[in-house]
Amino acid sequence: MGRNADDAGLGGAVLAPSEYRAYGAPVGPGRLEVLLDEGPGDVLDDSLHIDAGPDDASVLNCGVDAAGDLERVAFAGALPLRAGVAAMVGFGLVLVLGDALPMVIGALRGPAAVTMVLTVVVQYLAMAGLCLGVCRRWGTGSLRVDLGFCMRRADWVDGTIGWLCGVGLVGVVASGLRQVGIPTSTNNPLTARGDAPTASLPQWLAVGLAAVVMVAVAPVLEELLFRGVLLRSLRSRVALVPALIVQALAFGLFHVDGHRGLGNVGLVVLLSTVGLVLGVVAYRDEGRLGGAMIAHGLHNGLAFGIGLAALL
Numbered sequence: 001m002g003r004n005a006d007d008a009g010l011g012g013a014v015l016a017p018s019e020y021r022a023y024g025a026p027v028g029p030g031r032l033e034v035l036l037d038e039g040p041g042d043v044l045d046d047s048l049h050i051d052a053g054p055d056d057a058s059v060l061n062c063g064v065d066a067a068g069d070l071e072r073v074a075f076a077g078a079l080p081l082r083a084g085v086a087a088m089v090g091f092g093l094v095l096v097l098g099d100a101l102p103m104v105i106g107a108l109r110g111p112a113a114v115t116m117v118l119t120v121v122v123q124y125l126a127m128a129g130l131c132l133g134v135c136r137r138w139g140t141g142s143l144r145v146d147l148g149f150c151m152r153r154a155d156w157v158d159g160t161i162g163w164l165c166g167v168g169l170v171g172v173v174a175s176g177l178r179q180v181g182i183p184t185s186t187n188n189p190l191t192a193r194g195d196a197p198t199a200s201l202p203q204w205l206a207v208g209l210a211a212v213v214m215v216a217v218a219p220v221l222e223e224l225l226f227r228g229v230l231l232r233s234l235r236s237r238v239a240l241v242p243a244l245i246v247q248a249l250a251f252g253l254f255h256v257d258g259h260r261g262l263g264n265v266g267l268v269v270l271l272s273t274v275g276l277v278l279g280v281v282a283y284r285d286e287g288r289l290g291g292a293m294i295a296h297g298l299h300n301g302l303a304f305g306i307g308l309a310a311l312l
Contacts, residue, residue: 079146083138084233087130087225088250094126095254117209124217131224147228148282151290159294162281166274166299173273177266184266187255189214190307207308214304219296223289226251226275227282244279251275274299 101119131147139146177184189210226247234243252272256264274296282292 079134079138079229079233079236081233081237083134084230087134087229087233090130090133091127091225091254094123094130097126098123099258117205120209120213124213124221127221127225131221131229134229143224143228147224147232148285148287148289149224149228150288151293152288155285155288155290156294158281158285158291159298162277162291162295163298166277166295167302169277170270170273173270174266177269182266182269183262184270185260185263187257187260187267187271188303188307190304191310203311207311210304210307214300215297218300219293222251223278223282223293223296227279227289227292231279231282232287240283244276244283247279248272248275251278 098119101115101122131143135141135143135146143149174184189206230250231243231247234246238246249268249272252268252270252275255271256268260267278292278296281295282289285291
């Protein structure tokens with residue numbers, strides 16, 4: 001049933017222009033449909049139509065309750081494609097800077113430990129800055145609304161199931177890579193000590209840095225960037241399956257390291273497989289990233305445990 005904002009009892013606060021993308025769905029040129037929940041536990045059975053500009057015409061459904069609070073985070077379309085492109089270009093430049101930074105500090109005869117820690121901090125701070133910048137430039141400014149940065153209890157179940165599926169699928173793909181002779185390196189900083197950037201660090205520092213980055217930092221920030229910014233922006237212009245594949249390949253490619261040589265080929269395939277599973281988890285959770293972050297953390301936690309066991 002079509003109604004206006006005043007009839008719905010929401011006033012102007014919920015339907016501010018900057019929030020159209022978070023709460024609406026396209027129903028025609030320049031028109032959005034906003035789904036309303038009449039109360040806790042009720043189905044989304046009411047709607048209102050509002051005018052919207054062309055930039056808002058690529059969003060998907062999102063539920064709100066009568067107070068205007070998010071009931072169901074919008075999956076996809078909340079960000080234009082150019083937001084994802086800008087984020088990927090920006091992150092690519094950050095990775096280039098990350099490769100150059102050790103050489104610069106090394107030329108200044110800086111300690112290897114300081115160089116490595118500073119490089120990691122700069123890269124992940126830049127990743128966080130990119131996500132926040134995208135939200136402010138093309139979204140509402142809220143990581144929760146624009147990127148799905150929130151978690152529910154059910155996400156622990158979804159994340160665990162996604163992790164188990166990912167482990168099984170990666171095992172199958174890894175076996176196939178071995179069968180056809182495709183070289184595969186590891187990006188685990190604990191099991192690749194000879195090749196990893198952390199090879200120059202004392203073992204205790206390498207273990208501590210790996211624990212913080214792999215289990216706590218990477219699952220949050222990488223999900224915000226790849227399943228948040230990139231997947232949502234892709235879904236504003238392309239269908240689900242191509243969007244999932246592209247974001248998965250991007251996730252794999254951004255883990256390429258020149259130190260690994262041809263071993264990067266198999267590594268990209270395996271990490272793209274993980275990225276595909278994480279994208280599916282995010283899709284099934286309607287864009288909420290809690291489940292994908294948990295699955296990502298479990299994947300990295302398993303890798304950390306394997307690496308730590310190899311050192312003991």
